[in-house]
Amino acid sequence: MKIMRLFWVMLLLLNLLGCAPKLAVERSFDWKADFQSYHSWFWVDGKPALMDVLLGDDMTDQLVRRAVTEELRAKGLEAKADEPDLLVRYSTRFQEAVAATPGDLGYSYQWRWTKEPLGVGQGRTYSRGTLIVDLIDRKTGLLVWQGKASDIVTDERDAQGKIREAVQKIFASYPPAP
Numbered sequence: 001m002k003i004m005r006l007f008w009v010m011l012l013l014l015n016l017l018g019c020a021p022k023l024a025v026e027r028s029f030d031w032k033a034d035f036q037s038y039h040s041w042f043w044v045d046g047k048p049a050l051m052d053v054l055l056g057d058d059m060t061d062q063l064v065r066r067a068v069t070e071e072l073r074a075k076g077l078e079a080k081a082d083e084p085d086l087l088v089r090y091s092t093r094f095q096e097a098v099a100a101t102p103g104d105l106g107y108s109y110q111w112r113w114t115k116e117p118l119g120v121g122q123g124r125t126y127s128r129g130t131l132i133v134d135l136i137d138r139k140t141g142l143l144v145w146q147g148k149a150s151d152i153v154t155d156e157r158d159a160q161g162k163i164r165e166a167v168q169k170i171f172a173s174y175p176p177a178p
Helices: 002-019 049-055 059-074 156-170
Strands: 024-029 040-043 086-101 105-109 113-117 122-137 143-153
Touching: 024 156, 059 086, 059 156, 122 156, 143 156
Parallel strands: 040 086
Antiparallel strands: 024 143, 086 122, 105 113, 122 143
């Protein structure tokens, strides 16, 4: 009996984990770009990540810049203010969305089948936050790589807590395989 109870508890936990919202990540790149030739990078605005604390910018900006800096360093790219190979910029978007659930539908068994609405539909609003990171070839000025991550966020603090994971997943397959 205990084995059956354990089986049902494990099945319930697996179902709950499967229903957890996933961070959606998309990447695109210029297949003509030679990613092996990129060895250095810097921010488009010229502001280094280490200066963020001193300049007093908002926390979200600091977190994104630190996470991107760490990921690019881990990929072997050096932050270099003087003539870098890549220029990096990021942007964020927040969108309000509505998720609607229709009411229950029932069927009556009369002399013919009819469809009758039996329940009331429900709707809920939520915010979807998106982080977009662009890598631009400095010499040509062309966008060579872009990564996007989006997830449901409840507020700014929730969004800030997801930045590190989002940036890690964005750069998971950088540089792209030839």
